[in-house]
Amino acid sequence: MLGFITRPPHRFLSLLCPELRIPRLSVPCAQPRPRAMAISSSSCKLPLVAVCQVTSTPDKQQNFKTCAELVREAARLGACLAFLPEAFDFIARDPAETLRLSEPLGGRLLEEYTRLASKELSVSLPPRECGLWLSLGGFHERGQDWEQTQKIYNCHVLLNSKGAVVATYRKTHLCDVEIPGQGPMCESNSTMPGPSLESPVSTPAGKVGLAVCYDMRFPELSLALAQAGAEILTYPSAFGSVTGPAHWEVLLRARAIETQCYVVAAAQCGRHHEKRASYGHSMVVDPWGTVVARCSEGPGLCLARIDLSYLRQLRQHLPVFQHRRPDLYGNLGHPLS
Numbered sequence: 001m002l003g004f005i006t007r008p009p010h011r012f013l014s015l016l017c018p019e020l021r022i023p024r025l026s027v028p029c030a031q032p033r034p035r036a037m038a039i040s041s042s043s044c045k046l047p048l049v050a051v052c053q054v055t056s057t058p059d060k061q062q063n064f065k066t067c068a069e070l071v072r073e074a075a076r077l078g079a080c081l082a083f084l085p086e087a088f089d090f091i092a093r094d095p096a097e098t099l100r101l102s103e104p105l106g107g108r109l110l111e112e113y114t115r116l117a118s119k120e121l122s123v124s125l126p127p128r129e130c131g132l133w134l135s136l137g138g139f140h141e142r143g144q145d146w147e148q149t150q151k152i153y154n155c156h157v158l159l160n161s162k163g164a165v166v167a168t169y170r171k172t173h174l175c176d177v178e179i180p181g182q183g184p185m186c187e188s189n190s191t192m193p194g195p196s197l198e199s200p201v202s203t204p205a206g207k208v209g210l211a212v213c214y215d216m217r218f219p220e221l222s223l224a225l226a227q228a229g230a231e232i233l234t235y236p237s238a239f240g241s242v243t244g245p246a247h248w249e250v251l252l253r254a255r256a257i258e259t260q261c262y263v264v265a266a267a268q269c270g271r272h273h274e275k276r277a278s279y280g281h282s283m284v285v286d287p288w289g290t291v292v293a294r295c296s297e298g299p300g301l302c303l304a305r306i307d308l309s310y311l312r313q314l315r316q317h318l319p320v321f322q323h324r325r326p327d328l329y330g331n332l333g334h335p336l337s
């Protein structure tokens, strides 16, 4: 499984930005560099997050096995929070199969993930290491209204290191699109849009704002989450193979730069079945817009450290949130609740 780690984060960071090796103290105070995170012993104390990339199929049990191995690997490597992509549970061949395979939050699959996040992993962690939180980026959920609607929600579930559900967000923007060359997507055939955004959640890595995939095309949502205190935005995804090369990285980096948040995007990759493939390229973007970790096409994981003092410094140096002009265009990110 170690072979799946596409790029050790430190090597990747130093390849990308050689100046990252410069210790923080050597950066002149008057002219702070935009990107001043030092790769030094102090960075080892920063929380480590893991982003898992998989190829879900209609086989739920096999998908669980694959995800569980990546999550265990993430824990062994010291991650305190691991991210799984949208549809980590399965990708079905048609809407009828999607509905048939779906479960409520209290069903067997979530129970298995609860066990994975808590007991199994914590025994293998050294004492006083952080426990492992799990972002389950898009669970096909039979909600309370299943009997009436016969439709599901695309539900992003956050589990803490005891395996408890600490937050749920139901995808609010459904992907009903027809892109030439990609095959039509009509998510609303099987799925209801979620009713609301969720307030960002405190985790060992920072305050996490929840979103799902196609939501990334709506900067209003990311601004609302940032104004509500998010430090990490998450876009678990199953991005198409035509929109992927054109939009994926650009959108994620734009969301990071304009909200001054870390952006974590765990992605589906490869061929799920005869009718569907996904783009892959899971990544972590820092608030400056630099891609600090990424996977390539195949299954695997990548890791990044989250530096909230860097985030705060950047927000001080470049105070866009104080420069907004809601008098001109309204307050797009009004309070969530």
Ligand SMILES: O=C(O)CNC(=O)[C@H](CS)NC(=O)CCC(=O)C(=O)O
Residues within 6 Å of the ligand: 086, 087, 090, 091, 092, 098, 138, 154, 175, 185, 186, 187, 213, 214, 217, 238, 239, 240, 243, 244
């Ligand atoms: O179908 C499932 O089981 C899970 N849901 C998805 O994979 C969703 C809806 S089809 N995919 C996207 O939102 C892709 C967005 C995209 O590709 C873009 O915005 O360009």
